[in-house]
Amino acid sequence: MNRSTRREFLKLVGAGAAWMMLGGCAQPPAQVTPTPTTPPTTPKVTKELKLGYVAFRAGPAAAFGEPAHRAIDMMVERINAAGGVAGAKIKVIHEEEGSTSDTVEKFKKLCLEDKVDVIMGLNSTANSMAAAPVAEENSTLFIACQARIPYVTWKDPEDPSKGVMDWVFKANNSAVAHAVQAAWLLKEFAPDAKVVGQIHPDYAWGYDNYNYFSAAIKKLMPDVELLDPLYPKLFTPDYTPYITELVNSKPDYIFTSLWGSDTTRFIDQLIPYGLLKGTGGNTLLCAYWDFYVVTGREIPVFGHVQQSSQKGIAYPVKPEDFDPDWEWLIKEFKSRFGQFPQSGAFDAGDALNFWVAGINKAYEEKGEFPTNDDIRDALENLGSYKSFGEVGIVRKEDHRVLWGAAPGVVSKAPSDDPLQRPYVHDPALLVTAEQTEPPALTDPIEWINSW
Numbered sequence: 001m002n003r004s005t006r007r008e009f010l011k012l013v014g015a016g017a018a019w020m021m022l023g024g025c026a027q028p029p030a031q032v033t034p035t036p037t038t039p040p041t042t043p044k045v046t047k048e049l050k051l052g053y054v055a056f057r058a059g060p061a062a063a064f065g066e067p068a069h070r071a072i073d074m075m076v077e078r079i080n081a082a083g084g085v086a087g088a089k090i091k092v093i094h095e096e097e098g099s100t101s102d103t104v105e106k107f108k109k110l111c112l113e114d115k116v117d118v119i120m121g122l123n124s125t126a127n128s129m130a131a132a133p134v135a136e137e138n139s140t141l142f143i144a145c146q147a148r149i150p151y152v153t154w155k156d157p158e159d160p161s162k163g164v165m166d167w168v169f170k171a172n173n174s175a176v177a178h179a180v181q182a183a184w185l186l187k188e189f190a191p192d193a194k195v196v197g198q199i200h201p202d203y204a205w206g207y208d209n210y211n212y213f214s215a216a217i218k219k220l221m222p223d224v225e226l227l228d229p230l231y232p233k234l235f236t237p238d239y240t241p242y243i244t245e246l247v248n249s250k251p252d253y254i255f256t257s258l259w260g261s262d263t264t265r266f267i268d269q270l271i272p273y274g275l276l277k278g279t280g281g282n283t284l285l286c287a288y289w290d291f292y293v294v295t296g297r298e299i300p301v302f303g304h305v306q307q308s309s310q311k312g313i314a315y316p317v318k319p320e321d322f323d324p325d326w327e328w329l330i331k332e333f334k335s336r337f338g339q340f341p342q343s344g345a346f347d348a349g350d351a352l353n354f355w356v357a358g359i360n361k362a363y364e365e366k367g368e369f370p371t372n373d374d375i376r377d378a379l380e381n382l383g384s385y386k387s388f389g390e391v392g393i394v395r396k397e398d399h400r401v402l403w404g405a406a407p408g409v410v411s412k413a414p415s416d417d418p419l420q421r422p423y424v425h426d427p428a429l430l431v432t433a434e435q436t437e438p439p440a441l442t443d444p445i446e447w448i449n450s451w
Helices: 003-014 062-081 100-112 125-137 175-189 204-220 240-249 261-273 290-294 324-337 343-366 372-380 444-449
Strands: 048-055 089-096 118-121 141-144 168-170 195-199 253-256 284-286 384-387 390-395 400-402 408-412 423-428
Touching: 048 062, 048 100, 048 343, 062 089, 062 118, 062 290, 062 324, 062 343, 089 100, 100 118, 100 125, 118 343, 125 141, 125 168, 141 343, 141 372, 168 400, 175 204, 175 253, 175 284, 175 408, 195 204, 195 240, 204 444, 240 261, 261 290, 324 343, 343 372, 343 384, 343 390
Parallel strands: 048 089, 048 118, 118 141, 141 168, 195 253, 253 284
Antiparallel strands: 384 390, 390 400, 408 423
């Protein structure tokens, strides 16, 4: 991100501004030894682990936050029923995300009154950036896992040379990965594209996506014409003026970072114009489609940036290749709530699996139940861990977990799909974390320009 954009973003944080999404992202399978839920020998432990989960539960952002709250409860129930983590049971304390000032107060409460062992979640960029220093000041582990800020772990977002905070980690992919995946997808599935449009929300998340995607396309497809970006306000009710401009410019590809109810309204209003492939036109739309699907809507065929909610969605996948934890979460979530889990559920699960892996590592090294300092050190030196059949690479230098991805073109799943997924990626493109995320403590735009 360039410095002017960062300064704009920090102003937003100070004002308690805009919400943003998340998306993790899925990755190709890899062969590793999975971290067990409990060590081979579990002692009798009286300690109760407290986990605070903070995310939106009402309003437009609940489409992202509520599945995470639900998934955490499901997974913790399962872990506790199996004996807990190193013999300790987990208690979940749910808090609803709100304004920046309200969210900061809830972080203080979790740290000082509830004395939780870890805090996870946060959908909002502004809230994440304001809450992370609170966790740091109170030596409380914070695993950011929904908002996709590439620099949330940094001590100074303006100066990566100052290093990272001790107690803040990030378990999902970033806006850089989101935008760069969209660029790789364009190059792979629309190599003859001449005109590319963009529509993003009018705040830091949208500006970042525009900057990263534009820089990547200039490197990968320098002859493509990039139209001026369209920036509707967050939760815009009527996209007609923006759609009219897109229809008149006839782009071959549209990249958007709209999310939640904005994604749903935008696609609803765009489909009747017959611009998209699958609706009478030839334009690929690269969007967060799972928000659209969880509302029960049918979608046209279009390009999509992969998220962590769709592990292994590239087709065909043989039933025997399904990870049992991934299969369990999908089936259990559908059984309880009647819908395929949205990406927030898997983002939360990846963070929980990260924490559990750190506890187990610390216990195995220490031979007794670890302190939070031991767990923090173990997370920093974890190297990698397995979550829903995928391998996250833990980067010590900036406390980031990196994932590969499988962006592709959305197609209806076969009628005999074992998990009854509504859609799959056919075809799909596998990309590594190194292709979509910059090195530790590196300005993303500088990294992209170095390609």
